[in-house]
Structure formats: structure tokens, C-alpha cells
Amino acid sequence: MTANHLDASQFTANQHFTADIVIIGSGAGGGIAAEQLTNAGFNVLLLEEGAYYRSNDFVMEERWAYPNLYQEGAARKTQDKSIGILQGRTVGGSTTVNWTTSIRTPPSTLDYWHSEFGLNFTGENDLAPFFQHAEQRLSIQPWPVPPNANNAKLQQGCEALGWQYTVINRNVNGCANLGYCGMGCPINAKQSMLVSTIPTALSNGARLISRLSVRKLLWQDHQVTGLEAVPVDAHFQPRSDIKVTIAATHYIVAGGAIGSAALLLRSAVPNPSGRLGKHTYLHPTVISGALFADDINGHSGAPQSIYSDQFVWPRDNNVAGYKLEVPPIHPVLMATKLIGTGEAHAALMAQLNKLQVCIALQRDGFHPESQGGTVLLDAQQQPVLDYPITDYMWQGMRQALLSMAELQFAAGAKQVLPIHHDAKLYSSLPEAKAAIEQLPMVKLRQTVVSAHVMGGCNMSVNANNGVVKQNGRHHQLQNLSVFDGSILPTSLGANPQLTIFALIWRNCQLLIKELM
Amino acid sequence: MDRRQFIFRGLALGISASLGITGWQYYASESDSNRDWVLSALLPALLYGALPKDTTLAQHELARTQTAITDFMPYLPVSQQQELADLFALLANRISQLALSGHITALPQLSVNQRLALLASWRDSYLLVLQQAYHGLRELLYGAYYGQPEHWLPITYTAPKFC
Numbered sequence: 001m002t003a004n005h006l007d008a009s010q011f012t013a014n015q016h017f018t019a020d021i022v023i024i025g026s027g028a029g030g031g032i033a034a035e036q037l038t039n040a041g042f043n044v045l046l047l048e049e050g051a052y053y054r055s056n057d058f059v060m061e062e063r064w065a066y067p068n069l070y071q072e073g074a075a076r077k078t079q080d081k082s083i084g085i086l087q088g089r090t091v092g093g094s095t096t097v098n099w100t101t102s103i104r105t106p107p108s109t110l111d112y113w114h115s116e117f118g119l120n121f122t123g124e125n126d127l128a129p130f131f132q133h134a135e136q137r138l139s140i141q142p143w144p145v146p147p148n149a150n151n152a153k154l155q156q157g158c159e160a161l162g163w164q165y166t167v168i169n170r171n172v173n174g175c176a177n178l179g180y181c182g183m184g185c186p187i188n189a190k191q192s193m194l195v196s197t198i199p200t201a202l203s204n205g206a207r208l209i210s211r212l213s214v215r216k217l218l219w220q221d222h223q224v225t226g227l228e229a230v231p232v233d234a235h236f237q238p239r240s241d242i243k244v245t246i247a248a249t250h251y252i253v254a255g256g257a258i259g260s261a262a263l264l265l266r267s268a269v270p271n272p273s274g275r276l277g278k279h280t281y282l283h284p285t286v287i288s289g290a291l292f293a294d295d296i297n298g299h300s301g302a303p304q305s306i307y308s309d310q311f312v313w314p315r316d317n318n319v320a321g322y323k324l325e326v327p328p329i330h331p332v333l334m335a336t337k338l339i340g341t342g343e344a345h346a347a348l349m350a351q352l353n354k355l356q357v358c359i360a361l362q363r364d365g366f367h368p369e370s371q372g373g374t375v376l377l378d379a380q381q382q383p384v385l386d387y388p389i390t391d392y393m394w395q396g397m398r399q400a401l402l403s404m405a406e407l408q409f410a411a412g413a414k415q416v417l418p419i420h421h422d423a424k425l426y427s428s429l430p431e432a433k434a435a436i437e438q439l440p441m442v443k444l445r446q447t448v449v450s451a452h453v454m455g456g457c458n459m460s461v462n463a464n465n466g467v468v469k470q471n472g473r474h475h476q477l478q479n480l481s482v483f484d485g486s487i488l489p490t491s492l493g494a495n496p497q498l499t500i501f502a503l504i505w506r507n508c509q510l511l512i513k514e515l516m
Numbered sequence: 517m518d519r520r521q522f523i524f525r526g527l528a529l530g531i532s533a534s535l536g537i538t539g540w541q542y543y544a545s546e547s548d549s550n551r552d553w554v555l556s557a558l559l560p561a562l563l564y565g566a567l568p569k570d571t572t573l574a575q576h577e578l579a580r581t582q583t584a585i586t587d588f589m590p591y592l593p594v595s596q597q598q599e600l601a602d603l604f605a606l607l608a609n610r611i612s613q614l615a616l617s618g619h620i621t622a623l624p625q626l627s628v629n630q631r632l633a634l635l636a637s638w639r640d641s642y643l644l645v646l647q648q649a650y651h652g653l654r655e656l657l658y659g660a661y662y663g664q665p666e667h668w669l670p671i672t673y674t675a676p677k678f679c
Contacts, residue, residue, distance in 0.1 A: 060675045063584065063663030073591035075655065081648045084655075178676055235590040299673065331673055335662035336655040342632050346565030349662065352671045378595045421639065444647045 004202045005052055008212035008231035008244065015244045019045035019207070021515075022227065022248040024214045024263065027093020028500035029484030030254035031193025031201075032134075036508035038204030040516070045207050045246065046198070049232060049255070050090035052210040054194065058184030062332040065183035067235075069097050071258075078373065079386040082443035083284060085258075086451040089236065090184075091210055092194030093256060095497060098451070099181050099303040099328065100170040100190055102140040103494040104131050105502075108313055112366060117489045118461030119470050130502035138191040139173040140498065148179070148301025150326045153292070153356045155306045157407035163310040170302065171497075179300045179328055213238045215381070217251065217267040217480070224251045224480050238380075250479045250515060253457075254504075257281075257486040261375040261456035262383035264467075270476035273464050276457065277375035280385055281491035282450035283361040286397045287327075287337060288404035289348075290356045290413035291425070297353050298329030304495075311403055312363055312493050320370065320396025322360040323493060324404065329357055337447060339421050348417075358408060360400030365455065365490030367392060372491075375456050389448065394441035397448070401439070405432040419447045452496050457486040472507040483507055547601040550608040555582050555657070557607075557623040561631035562657050566670065577667060584660035600656075603649050 008015075020043040023030045034046045053068065066074035069090045076085040088094035105127065113119040121127050134140065147155060147167075158165035175189040188195045202208060214229040215238065229244040253260045261277040269276070308324040327333065329352065338348045348355075364370045373387030401418045406429060408416050415425040416432050420439050426432035439446065460466025463475040468487050474480040483504045485496050492499055559578050560567065567574040589597055606612050613623055623631070638650040661667055668674065 061663070061665070062659075066659075066663075067588055067591040072593055072596075073588060075592055075596070075659075077596075080644070081651060180675070237590070237594065299675075331662035331668060331671060332659045335658040341562050341635060341654065342628070343565030345658070346563070346670075349566065349671050352673055378593070380594050382593055382595070384595075444644075444651055 002052070002202065004206065005208045005210065007052065008209050008229075009233065011231055011242050011244070014242055017045055017207075017209075017244070017246045019043050019246070019248045021045070021250045021252060022047065022246050023252040023254055023483075024227070025093060025254035025256060025259065025484060026091050026193060026198060026208070027088060027254065027256055027484065028095050028193065028497050029504045030252070031092060031095065031197040032501055032504045033252055033254060033483050033508050034201035034206050035197035035204075036505060037512065038201045038206045040512045042515070043205065044201060045209065045248065046201065047212050047214060047229065047246075048091050048208065048210045049213045049236065049259075050088070050210065052091045052208065053184065055184070055186050055188045058180075058186040060178070060180040060183050060186055062183060062330055065097070066332065069184055079376065079384050080443060082389065083282060083387055083448045083450055085282065085385070085453060086449070087256060087258070087453055091198065091208065092192045095192035096184055096194045097182050098495075098497060100172055101304045101307070101325070101495040102135070102138075102169045102171050102498040105499040106313075106493050109490065109492050109494075113489055117459070117465060119459060119489070125470070127502045127506060130505045131498065133505055134498060134501035135169070138171040138196055138501065140169050140171045140191075142167050143170045143302055143305045145177055145302065145305075147305040148298065149294070149296045150298035150329060150356050151302070151304065151306040153290070153296070153408065153411040153413075154308065154324065154326050154358060157411035158308050158310070160410040161407065163308055163407070165306055165308045165310075168305050168307055170305070175302065177301050179303055181303050182328055182330070211236075212244060214255070214263055215266060217263065217269065219267065219269060219477055222476060222478050224477055227251065250481070250511070253480065253482045254484040256484050257453040257456050257488075258375055258383050258385055260482055260484055260486040262377060264457065265375065265377055266381055269474070269480075271467070272476070273460075273466055275465070276467050278456065279365065279372040279458055279489070280375055280387070280456040281364045281372045281454045281488070282387060283452040283454075283491050284364060284389065284393065284397070285359050285361045285449050285451070286400050287419035287447060287449065288358045288360075288401055288408060289338070289417040289419060290358070290408035290411075291351055291354050291415045291417070292356055292413055293354070295353050296329070296356045298326070298355065298357060303328035311400070317367060318392075319399070320367065320393055321363040321493065322396060322400045322403075323363065324407070325359050325361065327357055327359055329355055337419055337449070339417075339419060339423065339447075356408065356411075356413065358404040360397070360404055361452070362393060362396050362400070363491055363493035364393070369393065372455055389443060394446070397446060398436060398439065398441050401436045402433060405429060405436065421445050421447070452491070454485045454488040454491050454496055457482045458489040459487045460489065471510045472504070473511075481507065481511060547604065550601070550604040551586070552582065554604045554607045554623065555585060557626075558631060558635070558653065559657060559661075561628045561635070562654065563661055564628050564632070566661065566667075577661070577664075580664055580666065581657070581661045584663060585656060588656070588660060600652070603653070
């Protein structure tokens with residue numbers, strides 16, 4: 001056990017703590033905040049529902065990583081089970097398990113926020129200095145190593161078709177190109193919150209309590225007055241036998257999209273805009289597999305090093321935009337997504353090392369028929385996301401399947417397999433196109449996944465159009481901030497961690513000025 | 517009881533009633549045996565083609581997978597654990613199974629093809645809960661099987677020996 005760390009699952013009696021600032025959640029938002037606020041001299045208490053696992057625990061096996069490092073054992077689903085969601089739940093949050101892709105907020109996204117939500121990130125509000133701070137702090141730079149074959153096929157397909165592509169910036173230092181970022185970096189190369197800002201915060205005097213689930217904020221007269229929490233059990237289920245109470249001067253909710261909204265819903269905080277928990281975005285993602293003659297070995301090497309924005313900002317806004325990337329190819333991740341059963345499934349798995357996989361992440365939240373999902377609470381007061389997929393979105397996904405098939409054949413694929421339960425391996429682009437045009441785009445036939453959860457506590461200038469102000473401060477409760485991806489008013493059209501780092505870095509500086 | 521539990525139990529009761537049988541009941545205490553019974557029947561079918569030909573080796577792999585499923589399930593949200601328990605109870609009940617599969621034979625006595633056909637019928641069912649059951653079981657079972665390093669030889673996957 002590290003000094004300044006308490007494991008709440010070891011508590012044997014009720015506990016009470018006090019602090020200047022309590023931060024609920026230790027991911028991209030909470031981790032940045034912990035370092036910034038302790039650097040400024042505040043007494044910070046950092047709370048995390050997950051466990052405090054570190055590099056020695058990261059054994060590069062999915063069977064350990066998914067139940068121990070991910071929300072709901074990496075089996076989180078939307079309410080109708082039609083979208084699978086990968087989201088971290090461990091000290092460091094999703095930064096501990098993400099694939100290190102670090103992209104600044106697209107200017108078109110910031111322009112949309114300005115026009116729709118009055119959010120101005122130009123002039124003195126420019127995020128550029130904070131992107132630079134985060135990039136320097138977390139060793140974010142273009143990946144200098146040639147892409148692995150999985151990413152190289154994405155690049156080659158783009159080159160063959162004249163499509164745009166970019167070498168990805170990654171937050172790594174001393175990366176050995178192993179390919180197991182999603183299971184926790186075993187050599188501390190990934191500059192997640194776990195190995196960067198949180199250790200600094202702890203050395204600055206912050207206290208970390210892990211395996212603690214915050215159940216409710218107490219408030220009255222526009223002020224949060226305390227919070228109630230419980231330890232979780234060995235399987236991360238909230239316990240009822242011990243109660244933890246915490247009082248602080250300022251409260252920062254940073255439980256990630258879905259989690260933060262759920263806490264505020266449980267707390268029945270003022271919600272005059274009616275937007276709390278609503279407009280939660282996922283970058284709904286469809287998948288296309290391809291078999292190549294040569295080995296791909298998509299489990300080895302940096303999981304993401306190339307992306308393509310060829311289709312992310314179509315000129316016609318009635319066409320859904322999507323970003324092209326690749327995922328790492330590990331047995332559980334693939335076995336659960338590849339289609340079929342029995343011999344057919346086994347035959348696909350036997351070709352795992354020749355499998356190349358593309359993913360298309362839809363940019364949701366920019367169209368009237370793409371307004372995201374709503375966080376609800378189940379009988380245990382745990383969050384469930386209701387995320388309807390509209391016809392506009394389904395047609396965008398069909399187009400994405402067509403694009404990925406075209407790219408994979410252009411890169412030399414022998415066969416392409418859209419991950420749809422009515423699809424099969426297709427041996428030519430015309431055959432694949434004809435089949436994809438006919439696939440029924442309906443839930444639980446078309447596989448949809450997500451690794452980016454955003455929104456639900458959106459920022460806005462006007463209190464009737466959001467949950468928090470542009471600086472992350474709650475519109476109604478004066479000593480409450482929300483500092484995580486839940487404040488994004490739409491999805492990003494880019495992987496979210498760098499946006500969250502910069503936005504929260506900026507918001508912390510504003511908060512420090514106000515609290516000093 | 518939430519909507520899904522209501523549907524599952526309603527389905528089972530409806531099936532029983534349509535056959536003139538009353539008294540379908542679900543006992544939570546039976547959930548472990550229901551689960552084991554159903555997994556013993558479905559795993560060999562889903563994993564047909566992946567399991568080794570050697571019967572003894574195959575039994576070891578099946579047992580290892582079943583243990584992995586049992587170990588993993590407590591990490592799921594309580595609501596999902598309950599849904600799975602309801603599904604296993606439904607499948608373990610001979611009467612409801614008859615209506616679902618069209619076979620009077622108990623699930624473990626069906627051929628592999630009959631078991632796969634049963635799963636395919638859920639995938640294609642007009643009932644959302646059966647579609648969800650197909651996908652939920654499929655992910656749970658395949659995830660448990662392919663999570664075991666002992667099962668990686670046929671897919672020639674090796675994790676680096678780094679630690």
C-alpha cells in the first residue's frame with residue numbers, strides 16, 4: 001500500500017473524511033485536476049470506484065484485465081443491449097486502459113459548440129496553450145515507429161484510394177511497442193493518469209481512496225454540503241454494511257460520462273434545463289474484418305498509429321460522418337465480436353493472425369436525428385444508458401461498412417467480413433458492396449460498439465441549455481464542478497482524452513483563481 | 517421485478533399454460549445448478565470446431581470455460597446477473613424448453629446441430645429478449661473460452677513473455 005492511499009474495501013467501520021476539495025473519479029478529468037489543485041496547495045481527496053492496480057498487476061491477459069479494469073467487466077451494454085461499451089474503472093480511469101490516441105479537439109467541433117451552445121474557445125478562452133501543456137506533461141507526440149500491419153493496411157488503403165490519413169500522436173514514453181495498452185501498460189510507458197498526475201498529486205499530499213462508490217451528494221440552498229459513499233466488494237458491487245461520509249469546501253465530479261450523470265441523478269440535483277443525463281454520446285462504431293494472405297498479427301505493436309478523417313466531416317450534414325481507425329486484435333475482443341457459432345466461428349478464430357480489422361466511429365450529436373442517449377438508474381440505482389439508433393445513424397453505419405470494405409480490398413484483402421450477423425466473407429468489392437447494400441440495419445443484427453463515452457452533463461453558456469457553465473462549474477450548485485468528458489455538448493469526432501486533459505487543465509486554473 | 521424479468525417469467529408461465537401445465541416456478545437457490553446444466557449443454561455446441569478432438573482434453577477445456585464463466589458473472593451488474601439467472605431457469609425448465617426448441621428431448625440430449633439451430637432461432641426470433649439472450653450468452657461463453665491461454669494453440673496467439 002502506498003502512503004496516502006486507502007483501500008475502502010478494507011474499512012471495518014463507518015468513516016468520515018474532510019478536505020478542501022474532493023474529486024470523485026480519477027480518470028482523464030480527475031487525474032489532471034488532482035495534480036493541478038495539489039500544485040496550487042489545496043488539500044485534495046481523490047476517490048475512485050475501481051482498484052489501485054499498477055504495472056506489476058498488468059499481466060497482459062484479457063481474462064484479468066476486463067473484469068478488474070473495466071466498467072461492468074467490459075460487458076457494459078446500452079439498455080436494449082444493442083451497443084457494447086468499453087469504459088475504464090480503475091485508478092486512472094479509461095486512461096489506464098485506452099489505446100493512447102491523443103488528438104486535439106477538431107476546430108469544426110469547437111465551431112459547432114460556439115454556434116449551438118454559445119461556447120467560445122477563441123481568444124482568451126483558446127484551448128491551444130492547454131493542449132500544449134498536456135502534450136508536454138504526458139509526452140504526447142507523433143508515433144515515430146512504423147505502424148504495425150493492422151494500422152499499415154489502413155494507411156495503404158488510404159494511399160491507394162487517395163484518402164486522407166494521419167500518423168497518430170500517442171501519450172507514451174519508452175513504449176516497447178507491445179500492443180497491450182488495453183490491458184494496462186506493464187512497463188509504465190503509457191503516460192496515463194495512473195503513472196503521471198496521480199503520483200504527483202499523492203506526493204503533493206493528496207489522499208486517494210480506491211474501491212469507494214459515491215452514492216449521493218447532499219445539498220441545500222445552492223451548496224453541496226457533503227457526500228455519502230460505500231465501499232465496493234471484490235467484484236466492485238456497492239456494499240451496504242459500511243458508510244463513508246465526506247465534507248469538503250468544493251466538490252468535483254469526475255466519474256466519467258454515464259457515471260457522473262448517474263451520481264447527479266441519484267443526488268436529485270437541480271436540473272432546470274432537463275438535460276442532466278441526456279445527450280450522452282458514444283461515437284457508435286461499426287467493425288469490418290478482412291483476411292489477408294500475409295500475417296497481420298494485430299495483437300502486436302501500438303494498437304492505434306494511423307487514422308483517416310476522409311469521411312468524418314462530409315459536406316452534406318444529412319450524411320453522418322465517421323472516423324476510420326483500427327482496434328487491437330486480441331482473442332476475447334475478437335471472439336465476442338466475430339459472427340457465427342460452432343465451426344464457422346472456430347474457422348474465423350483460427351485465422352486470427354491474418355485478420356485485419358477497421359472500425360468506423362460515427363460523430364454523433366451534430367444532427368437532429370443524432371441526439372445521443374439518456375442515463376437512467378436501475379433498481380440498484382446503477383446507471384443504464386438508453387441509446388436509440390435512428391435511421392439517419394443506421395444509414396451512416398451502412399456507408400461506413402462500404403467505405404471500410406473498399407479500403408480493405410484496396411489494401412490487398414483477400415476477403416472482407418462486415419461484422420453484421422447476416423454478413424459473410426466476401427471475395428470482391430462488388431460482391432461486398434451488393435451484400436452491404438442489402439444488410440438489414442437494425443439493432444442486434446448490426447454489431448455496434450463504443451469506446452468513447454461523452455456528454456450527459458453538457459456545458460453551456462445559458463443555464464437552460466446545459467448542466468454546467470463553460471468553466472465546468474454547475475449552473476445551480478455553487479461549490480460543485482463537473483470535470484470530465486460528461487461536459488462535452490456533442491461527441492468530438494476524435495478520440496476524447498486530449499480534449500478532456502486540456503479542458504480540465506484550463507478549468508482547474510480558473511477554479512484555482514476563484515478559490516484562492 | 518423489472519420488465520425483462522416480467523417478460524421472461526411471463527414467457528415461461530405462458531408456455532406452461534398453453535400446454536395445460538401450471539406451477540412453473542423459479543427458485544433463486546436453484547440458479548447455480550440451472551446455470552451449470554445449461555452451460556454443459558450449450559458450450560459443446562457453441563465451441564464445436566474449436567474444442568480439441570481428444571475427448572479428455574475437450575472436457576478439460578469445457579470445465580475450464582465453465583469455471584471462467586462462474587468466476588466472471590459476479591462482475592456484471594446485479595440486474596444483468598438476474599437476467600442471466602432467469603434465462604438459465606427458463607432453459608433448465610423442460611416445459612419452457614419444449615416450447616422454445618420444439619424438442620421434447622432434454623437440452624443435453626439434443627445433437628450439436630439441434631442445439632445450434634436452437635440458438636439460431638433465438639437470434640432470428642421476433643422476441644427481443646431471445647435475441648438479447650443469444651447475443652448475451654454468445655459473448656459470455658466465447659469470452660470465457662478464448663480468455664484462457666490453454667486454448668490459444670489453434671489460433672496461434674501468444675502473449676509476450678515480458679513480465
